[in-house]
Amino acid sequence: xxxxxxxxxxxxxxxxxxxxxxxxxxxxxxxxxxxxxxxxxxxxxxxxxxxxxxxxxxxxxxxxxxxxxxxxxxxxxxxxxxxxxxxxxxxxxxxxxxxxxxxxxxxxxxxxxxxxxxxxxxxxxxxxxxxxxxxxxxxxxxxxxxxxxxxxxxxxxxxxxxxxxxxxxxxxxxxxxxxxxxxxxxxxxxxxxxxxxxxxxxxxxxxxxxxxxxxxxxxxxxxxxxxxxxxxxxxxxxxxxxxxxxxxxxxxxxxxxxxxxxxxxxxxxxxxxxxxxxxxxxxxxxxxxxxxxxxxxxxxxxxxxxxxxxxxxxxxxxxxxxxxxxx
Ligand code: GLY
Numbered sequence: 001x002x003x004x005x006x007x008x009x010x011x012x013x014x015x016x017x018x019x020x021x022x023x024x025x026x027x028x029x030x031x032x033x034x035x036x037x038x039x040x041x042x043x044x045x046x047x048x049x050x051x052x053x054x055x056x057x058x059x060x061x062x063x064x065x066x067x068x069x070x071x072x073x074x075x076x077x078x079x080x081x082x083x084x085x086x087x088x089x090x091x092x093x094x095x096x097x098x099x100x101x102x103x104x105x106x107x108x109x110x111x112x113x114x115x116x117x118x119x120x121x122x123x124x125x126x127x128x129x130x131x132x133x134x135x136x137x138x139x140x141x142x143x144x145x146x147x148x149x150x151x152x153x154x155x156x157x158x159x160x161x162x163x164x165x166x167x168x169x170x171x172x173x174x175x176x177x178x179x180x181x182x183x184x185x186x187x188x189x190x191x192x193x194x195x196x197x198x199x200x201x202x203x204x205x206x207x208x209x210x211x212x213x214x215x216x217x218x219x220x221x222x223x224x225x226x227x228x229x230x231x232x233x234x235x236x237x238x239x240x241x242x243x244x245x246x247x248x249x250x251x252x253x254x255x256x257x258x259x260x261x262x263x264x265x266x267x268x269x270x271x272x273x274x275x276x277x278x279x280x281x282x283x284x285x286x287x288x289x290x291x292x293x294x295x296x297x298x299x300x301x302x303x304x305x306x307x308x309x310x311x312x313x314x315x316x317x318x319x320x321x322x323x324x325x326x327x
Contacts, residue, residue, distance in 0.1 A: 042195075042296025042297065043195040043197065043199055043313075044063050044069075044197055044313075045195050045311070046059040046063070046194045046311075047290055048290075048309060049192070050190065050240065051309075052076070052079065052192070052310045053317050055190060056076060056192070056310040056311070057317055058078065059192060063197075067197055069194040069202035070202040072194040073194050074204060077125075077204045077206045078127065078128075086188060087211070088188035088189060088211070089207055090103060090124060090161065091159070093166065094166050094170065094208060095170050095208075096209075096214065096215045097213065099170055102208070102209065102215075103117070103120045103123070103206070103209075104117065104206070104219055104222035105120075106205050106224055106228055107130045107131050107134060107203070108134075108236075109134070112232070113135075116133060116142075116222040118142075118222040119218055120143075120144070121161070122159055123151045124157070127204050127206045129151045130204075130222070132151075133150070136154070189207035189209075189227070189239070190240070191221075191228055192205070199294065201232050201235065203228045205222070205228035219243025220247045220251070223247055225252055226252060227243065233260075235294055236256065236292055237253075237289060238289070239289050240287070241285070245285065248280070249279075251275075252289070254275065255272050255289060256291075258272070259293050264297060265293050265297050266300075268291050269291050270301045270325075273301050286303055288303075288307035290309055301325070302322050302323075302325070303324065304326050305324045305326060306324075309322060
């Protein structure tokens with residue numbers, strides 16, 4: 001396992017080798033950089049919350065196939081969405097306190113287009129419904145029954161997403177907690193950001209939200225600027241953890257704006273966590289942020305220890321331990 005510091009040391013050597021061996025950079029020079037930021041040998045890259053290396057792998061493979069970071073983040077999100085053992089995302093996600101699996105997701109592309117679904121039931125891949133909202137409607141967000149109707153009209157299949165395992169956990173929770181909403185330290189929401197060979201950034205975020213939440217609760221993940229935000233001129237950010245904190249501080253938008261004003265991705269994610277801990281009772285709660293900038297640098301920070309992320313860059317797919325406010 002490597003820490004973020006080890007990783008930075010290693011990648012600065014790789015970047016320096018580009019200076020010594022200019023041929024290593026040729027491929028990037030030949031691509032067409034945007035006006036604001038030159039392409040670097042740090043892209044393509046894919047980064048995802050938690051140890052979602054299977055997701056970053058799938059995203060990178062898709063990016064190689066289509067050359068498009070939007071396809072990549074969607075393909076990455078599909079992995080936990082379809083995984084019955086991932087109890088915080090899609091199929092297999094823990095239900096709300098009434099036993100219903102309700103899903104939130106959002107997606108953004110390089111042009112600032114955005115799509116989102118909230119409180120969506122019965123659809124295995126909410127991220128793809130969010131993409132359809134972005135591409136096929138004049139709206140940004142569809143919710144609940146309307147989102148389901150739209151998904152079915154688009155050809156998505158209605159499925160039972162409550163696995164036996166999730167049902168059992170819910171039944172045990174009901175006995176112990178007597179229907180009181182509870183907090184939990186970790187959410188395994190997947191936020192995923194990618195930069196493609198053309199140096200274009202996209203992002204996605206998908207979750208089943210707070211386990212055993214009140215029926216109707218929607219978290220930060222489908223809220224553009226809270227759970228995820230991309231500005232292709234600057235960078236992108238995404239969040240995992242207690243969505244109520246992320247929404248109240250509009251974390252992902254804040255991080256991108258901090259980078260616009262000159263902060264590094266690491267400085268920006270740390271400031272976003274500081275905004276939470278200054279105001280709220282954070283001690284038993286977890287929020288983790290990831291950020292990337294247009295140059296392919298990244299940052300990661302969380303309130304509590306234990307936040308990890310997956311980074312696919314320079315041909316390597318690593319799990320990395322994030323730094324945290326509480327050491
Ligand atoms: N971050 C996911 C949620 O709070 O729903």
